[in-house]
Amino acid sequence: MLTRKTKLLIGAAFFTLVLAGCQNSTSSMKGMDHSKMNMSENTNTTKTMTSAKIETLTGKEINLTAKASNLEVEPGKILPVWTYNNSVPGPQIRVKQGETVKVNLKNELSVPVSIHWHGVPVPNAMDGIPGMTQDAVQPGKSFTYEFKADVPGTYWYHSHQDSVNQVDRGLYGSFIVEPKNDKVDKDYTLVLDEWMSSGNMGSMDMGNTKNGNMDMSNMDHSKMNMDSKSSNDNKSTDTKGTAKPKEQSSMNMAMGDDMSMYDLYTINGKTGQATDKMPVKKGDKVRIRLINAGFISHKMHLHGQEFKVTATDGQPINNPQTLKDTLISIAPGERYDIEFEANNPGQWYLEEHGNEPRINGMKTVIQYEGENSMTDKSDDSATLPIFNLANYGTPTKSAFTLDQKFDIEKTMVLNTEQKDGNTVYTINGQTYPNIPPITVKKDDTVKVTFVNQSKTEDHPMHLHGHFFQVLSKNGQPIQGSPIIKDTLNVKPGETYVVAFKADNPGDWMFHCHDLHHASMGMVTDLQYSDYKSNYKPDPKAGNKPE
Structure with a gap:
């Protein structure tokens, strides 16, 4: 059995050979406008285009289909994408507070997928994490998510199967839980995203073709090295998103914090x-x-x-x-x-x-x-x-204070490190799955301290299945309204203290939502010692939780 490190090294060497072959080939892709190519999974010669408008779905039963398509981001600029219901973002799902919603996911892609309900405190079995709460939904198969939407607010949904690549390709949408007494005249949802104008989002394998179309299904973009520059650096790749020669030949295929290839x-x-x-x-x-x-x-x-x-x-x-x-x-x-x-x-x-x-x-x-x-x-x-x-806002009574006693106290030191020649993202010096989980029992009170020791990278830390209260920033207590979140951005040099109650039994992910960082190690688990799951992972399902 090959180790993960060995697989990465083999993959890096293969990637370098492929790039070299592409550079020397008489059919070089240099200068080719990928936006005009059909890089989706469609085998016909006519492009399938996404819907012009984002649909709003309501009701107690909703159907979503994962499928390949092409997105026209502006006239004449077309990107190959993966979609829910043929749109990017996918349909907005709107439910009323207290409603039980059933979502039937059908997979028409050639790879497994899932849906995670980001921020929604669903039962653990509905969290959509392949290998942890369910098997990834196989091509041609379906899975039904069902849960009660108790907490109103703005949420979203996205694939959590190989999420760094599948979210990159467009598998996401908004999920709105309307409060019982909501009074606004206009309610708009804006989903922000970034792309490569080359169309090379997500997985790309230039070494294979299917039916005359380029097969993009095997190259893991999360492993590419684009240098460790700030995402605000004005320097970028060329207009086609081509990596620099030194980056192409690098055996260190980690992303670093350079996001300049996302030029759209x-x-x-x-x-x-x-x-x-x-x-x-x-x-x-x-x-x-x-x-x-x-x-x-x-x-x-x-x-x-x-x-x-x-x-x-x-x-x-x-x-x-x-x-x-x-x-x-x-x-x-x-x-x-x-x-x-x-x-x-x-x-x-x-x-x-x-x-x-x-x-x-x-x-x-x-x-x-x-x-x-x-x-x-x-x-x-x-x-x-x-x-x-x-x-911001006005203080009021809250669930937690800095000076109270907690059942569990943990510190997460977040960092960027070099291990075995690769850039990795660590929690307390370790990478997933070698990071010890946070173990709790139901009703425990938990305090977590985030310390970001990375020099340039932000780490937006996301806890599944729970909300946490932010108690302090850089040693100073929160001065305004109580802050309740599920995703908190910790910038370089910052320290935050947060607290939550263990009120949703299960096995939950706790990770950085720069999904490149998560895919390269910045993931841990919140595990309830008094919870037992009936789920048994299928070793043939190809589960990739990050």
Whole structure:
């Protein structure tokens, strides 16, 4: 039996040979526009295109089908994608608080898939983690998820089978649990993501073809080395996303923190001028739900409106204050709800701020009724304050305090390290599956301290099946509203203390939601010692939980 390390080394050597062959071949792919190629699993000559609009699904039984397609992010720019119900993002699922929802997943891809309900406190058997809670759904097979949606808020769903690659290709959508008494006039959901304009998201294997089309099913993008530069570095790969020669020949195939190959940003699957506008009428109460389904943090600026941040990760903020010209930084996996009263007619941008050309794609427009021309100008390079959740809102009674006694206390030191010639992402110096789990019993109170010792990488830490309360940041107690989250971005040098109650028995993942980091080791488990699962993994299922 080959060890994981041996497999990685063999894979690296094969990858280098393939690249060398591609460079020397008379049929070199250099300069070829991959956006015009059919790299999906379709074997016919006519491209299957995704739906132009994102469907909203309601009701107690919902059907989702995983299938290959092609996404036109703007006129003439087409990317090969994997989809739920032939759209990227997949359909928005909207349910009422307290409803029991049944979702039937059918797999029409040639690889196994799953669905994880990110942030939703589902029963453990419904968490969608191959090899931990279920077997991955095989090609041609189906699986039914069923759970009660008790906690209102903004959530999302995505594949957790080989998630670094499958989410990269487009297998995700939004999941909204509506409160019993909700009063807004307009409710918009914006799913943020980033792509390679080459179309080379996810797994790619240039060494094989199927029916004349390039087979992209075996090359694990999470293992590629793109140098260890900041994701905000202006240097990037060439316009086709081709790796530099030294990167191609590197035996260290870890991603590092360079995300420059993701040169195309989208909102709801569209970029730049192709992004749908958000119509409003004067006097409307408007909610915008921001969801980051990508691997890069995005700083969003709402122009021309005073607004409030009313929820984070779907959980309400107590007595939020009014803000204006403030950036909302949204890390991978996080969600923020913002609300405003439409009292400033015109057409106003909601756009990302930064100093890179790729951010120009991540913008949309709030369009007041009757306003047909832009009254606003983009100022995406302007310096603005960044929203600070730690001192926002008003304090009120909360479940936990810093000075109380906890049943379990753990520290997670998050780091980037070199092991056996590879860059890995560690928790307390170890990589998954060698990281000891956090073991609890039902009703235990748990305190976790995050310490990010990585020099350049953020680590958005996501706990499955539970919400946690943020108690302190860098040694300072939270000053504003209690902060309840399931995904917390820990920047280099930062320390956070969080706490939660072990109130949802099962075996749960606890990992970084930069899924490149998770795929290279930054994963642990929360295990209930008094929980016994009836699930037995099938060794032939090809389960890849990260």
